[in-house]
Amino acid sequence: MNLSAKASSQTQASGAQSRAVAALALFQVLENGRSLSDALPQASRQQQLNARDQALAQAICYGVLRHLPRYNAYANALLEKPLRAKMKPLHYLLLVGIYQIVGLNTQTHAAVAATVEAAVLLKLPRHKGLVNGVLRNFLRNQASIEQQVDSDDLAHPRWLQQRLIDNYGQQRATDIMQANNQQAPMWLRVNLAKQTRTDYQQRLQQQGIDxxxxxxxxxxxxxxxxxxxQQLPGFAEGDVSVQDVAAQACAALLQPQTGQRVLDCCAAPGGKTVHMLEHCHGELSMTALDVDERRLQRVDENLKRGGYQAQLVCADAAATDSWWDGQPFQAILLDAPCSATGVIRRHPDIKWLRRADDIATLTATQQRLLDNLWPTLAVGGRLLYATCSVLTDENSAQIAAFLARHADARLLPIATADNPVAGVLEGCWQRLPGTAEGDGFFYAVMEKQA
Known part of the structure; x- marks a missing residue:
């Protein structure tokens, strides 16, 4: 084989690998209920993808998941009968191929060739002809298929669409769903204990980063x-971190003070833990608690990168008898487990993994955490309840019910620059996806009275 042919073969193999990884990850998410953040890295390791091909596989998965009903409808219109059982991975491979043509504007020959070869890596080599035929049929009839297929442009499950309409009305619900279908920007949190934001912005500009x-x-x-x-100056030294602007608001809203005893519940991966320490130049007695020992390792990694210390506790935060020493905290951040409906832009698999009956389970967990953590808060101390949800049951309704149960809890009004959202408990703050380019987030600050 000459060098030119060898290079071509390697390129084709690499292209097939990235398409196979995307198809496998989609299969794991949509058939087995795994999160994309777990399924995609595992599939990438199995195929030994390089960084560039990993990025392509991720872009394909995100694109397919954002508009899944549309791509399912296209594929089904081209198939004589649905692909089932051992053939099911081919359905997701077809979605991968169609998305490249529709969403990525990949050169059609390259998209089809690499996707067809990916069938071999999925251990379905005898069906390369099926993949080739379906994709080429789509190319020939793309305009008519797109016109004929009745797909849901909002691309959210019906239960979630209705829940958003019930909470916000039709127009605002539509705005939320359309925002969810956009790609989220990359936000940085500058460590203000080390430099000003302006200084760091200049460092970025020197690297050609606007x-x-x-x-x-x-x-x-x-x-x-x-x-x-790796391109961010000072990232390894903790000068800067990646964190959405909505999540960055937590430290300012809780307002931990130097020397205070602070608890960060459900702390993983540790961005808010580190931010609070940055806010007080590391001079906090910080406890970071999470129920997942593996995720707690991420907290430790982020603390070490920033050069900060905290007591790490792996426990159920609500089971205070198992971990609390009886000494009250002056500040508590409860970033509660939630539906994550405010961060669908970043995790489009959430739309298809979450179920309607999950919400009742989540609200029960949130109530248990609030009620059991409240006794650990000192008189005069603050508890910030935060979620990355936009659903009222998890947010305003949860806090209204908590205040009704606890006479010693006072809601501290949050003054924000954003327009108020109708239906939100007065004094709380509900950010919606895309507001000021940030994620959807809810905040309520409560002070403990004597």
Whole structure:
């Protein structure tokens, strides 16, 4: 084989690998209920993808999941009968191929060739002809298929669409869903204990990285174009971290003070833990608690990168008898487990993994955490309840019910620069996806009275 032919063969193999990884990850998410953040890295390791091909596989998965009903409808219109059982991975491979043509504008020959070869890596080599025929049929009849297929442009499950309409009305619900279907920008949190935001912005400019400062969150910079973290100056030294602007608001809202005893519940992966320590130049008695020991390792990694210390506790936060020493905390951040309906832009698999009956289970967990953590808070101390949800049951209704149960809890009104959202408990703050380019987030600050 000459060098030119060898290079071509390697390129084709690499292209097939990235398409196979995308198809396998989609299969794991949509058939086995695994999160994309777990399924995609595992599939990438199995195929030994390089960084560039990993990025392509991720882009394909995100694109398919954002508009899954549309791509399912296209594939089904081209198949004589649905692909089932051992053939099911081919259905997701077809979605991968169709998305490249529709969403990525990949050169059609390259898209089809690499996707067809990916059938071999999926151990279905006898069906390369099926993949080739379906994709070429789509190319020949794309315009008519797109016109004929009745697909849901909002691309959310019906139960979630109805829940959003019930909470916000039709127009705002539509706005939320359309925002969810957009790609989220990359936000940075500048460590203000080490430098000013302006100074760090200049460091970025020297590297050819453009950014925009958020007018309300002092540490937040939005990149005009996302980059790999390795390109961020000072990332390894903790000068900067990747964190959405909505999540960065937590430290300012809780307002931990130097020397205080602070608890960060459900702390993994540790971004808010480190931010609070940065806020007080590391001078906090910080406890970071999470129920997942594996995820707690991420907290430890982020603490070490920033050069900060905290007591790490692996426990159920609500089971206070198992971990609390009886000494009250002056500040508690409860970033509660939730539906994550405010971060679908970043995790489009959430739309298809979450179920309607999950919400009741989540609200019960949130209530248990609130009620059991409240006794650990000192009189005069603050508890910030936060979720990355936009659903009222998890947010305003949860806090209204908590206040009704606890006479010693006082809601501290949050003054924000954003327009108020109708239906939100007065004094709380509900950010919606895309507001000021940030994620959807809810906050309520409560003070303990004597």
């Amino acid at each position: 950014s925009v400062a958020d007018p309300h969150v002092a540490s937040a910079l939005r990149l005009t174009h996302a980059v790999a973290v």
